[in-house]
Every structure is written in C-alpha cells, then in structure tokens.
Amino acid sequence: DAKTTQPPSMDCAEGRAANLPCNHSTISGNEYVYWYRQIHSQGPQYIIHGLKNNETNEMASLIITEDRKSSTLILPHATLRDTAVYYCIVRVAGETSGSRLTFGEGTQLTVNP
Amino acid sequence: DGGITQSPKYLFRKEGQNVTLSCEQNLNHDAMYWYRQDPGQGLRLIYYSQIVNDFQKGDIAEGYSVSREKKESFPLTVTSAQKNPTAFYLCASSIAATGGLNTGELFFGEGSRLTVL
Numbered sequence: 001d002a003k004t005t006q007p008p009s010m011d012c013a014e015g016r017a018a019n020l021p022c023n024h025s026t027i028s029g030n031e032y033v034y035w036y037r038q039i040h041s042q043g044p045q046y047i048i049h050g051l052k053n054n055e056t057n058e059m060a061s062l063i064i065t066e067d068r069k070s071s072t073l074i075l076p077h078a079t080l081r082d083t084a085v086y087y088c089i090v091r092v093a094g095e096t097s098g099s100r101l102t103f104g105e106g107t108q109l110t111v112n113p
Numbered sequence: 114d115g116g117i118t119q120s121p122k123y124l125f126r127k128e129g130q131n132v133t134l135s136c137e138q139n140l141n142h143d144a145m146y147w148y149r150q151d152p153g154q155g156l157r158l159i160y161y162s163q164i165v166n167d168f169q170k171g172d173i174a175e176g177y178s179v180s181r182e183k184k185e186s187f188p189l190t191v192t193s194a195q196k197n198p199t200a201f202y203l204c205a206s207s208i209a210a211t212g213g214l215n216t217g218e219l220f221f222g223e224g225s226r227l228t229v230l
Binding site for chain 1: 146
C-alpha cells in the first residue's frame with residue numbers, strides 16, 4: 001500500500017500562500033494523490049486530486065513532482081477559515097476497497113492573523 | 114440537497130449497552146464507509162461496503178457490526194464488546210465505478226460523537 005508522510009503542523013500568515021508537503025514515495029502508477037481537509041469536529045472535505053499533472057481549482061493548486069514521489073498543496077491566499085487538518089492520501093480513482101482508504105494524522109495548518 | 118446524513122450528532126451511552134449510529138446518503142453511491150477518529154489522530158477504517166448486502170472489515174472492526182440492506186443506508190452498531198467506544202464516528206460514501214467524470218472522492222457526513230459514561 002502506498003503510504004504518505006506529512007509534517008504534523010505548519011503555520012501561515014493570513015493572506016500569504018500556504019504550501020503543504022506530502023511524501024508518497026511508494027505510489028503506484030495508477031494511484032492518484034488526493035487532498036482533504038477537516039475543520040475541527042466536522043467531516044473531511046475534498047479539496048483536489050491529481051495523477052501526474054499539476055492541477056488547480058477554486059480552492060487550491062496541487063503540484064506533483066515529475067517522479068510522483070511527493071506533492072505540494074498550495075492555498076494561494078490563506079485565510080483564517082483555512083485553519084484545519086489537511087490530509088494527503090493516495091488511491092486509485094474509484095477504488096472502494098479498504099486498503100487505500102486510511103487517513104493518517106495529516107498536517108494541522110494554523111493561519112495566523 | 115444531496116449528501117450524507119449522520120444521526121445522532123451526539124450520543125451518550127452507559128457501559129455494556131449497544132448503540133446504533135445512522136448513516137443515510139441520497140447520492141446514489143454504491144460504496145459506503147465508517148471511520149473512527151480519536152482526539153488528535155487521523156481516521157481509521159472500521160467497515161466498508163462496496164455494494165448492497167455485502168461489507169468487509171476495515172482496520173479496527175472488532176466490537177463493531179454493520180448492515181447494508183439498502184443502498185442508501187449503512188448503520189453502525191457499537192457493541193458492548195468494543196473496549197474504548199468513546200470517539201468521533203464518520204460515515205462516507207463514494208462512486209464505485211472508475212473513469213469518466215468520477216473523481217473518486219469520498220463524501221463525508223458531519224459525524225456522530227459517542228461518549229460512554
């Protein structure tokens with residue numbers, strides 16, 4: 001199973017870009033990188049996912065290295081409401097078996113005023 | 114609106130009692146999941162179901178049971194055999210098929226917080 005490694009915590013100033021790293025050195029060729037975030041005491045929310053190309057949506061950008069062994073989630077202009085735990089997981093798109101569905105401890109991002 | 118509804122949001126239980134947490138989705142998703150989250154920790158998979166009338170154990174299934182009699186419903190029973198049941202429980206669902214517009218994302222409910230007194 002592809003595992004992910006994330007720093008336990010990060011801080012960011014409001015209005016600045018937040019760059020959250022994730023290592024996934026054992027990722028398989030058909031596995032996507034997914035990012036979710038969880039605001040305290042709520043259910044996790046999907047942010048973005050990608051296979052090998054960089055991706056951007058209204059919430060964030062995802063940069064995946066050429067060897068696909070790591071990625072970075074970028075929140076271009078962090079706000080206080082972006083304070084949350086961010087999870088990086090890898091799985092095959094549409095995979096519904098349990099082996100790819102474990103969420104680690106993620107990164108606690110704190111956006112400071 | 115389409116989504117996942119978990120109930121109750123908060124639940125208190127005495128030791129030795131079974132309790133059932135409800136999870137209903139109107140997204141027409143085939144797959145449904147139950148996770149447990151302890152303070153400061155990630156999500157651990159309890160059970161998952163890829164299709165009606167079928168389910169598999171996740172990483173921490175002991176002391177829990179589930180059923181999947183209807184596509185839209187996946188209730189979780191926390192039995193008295195679960196030694197440390199106090200936790201935050203999250204239900205999720207996803208589309209099973211790959212390709213096309215399927216992003217493979219998981220849709221989560223708002224969670225149920227169980228406290229054993």
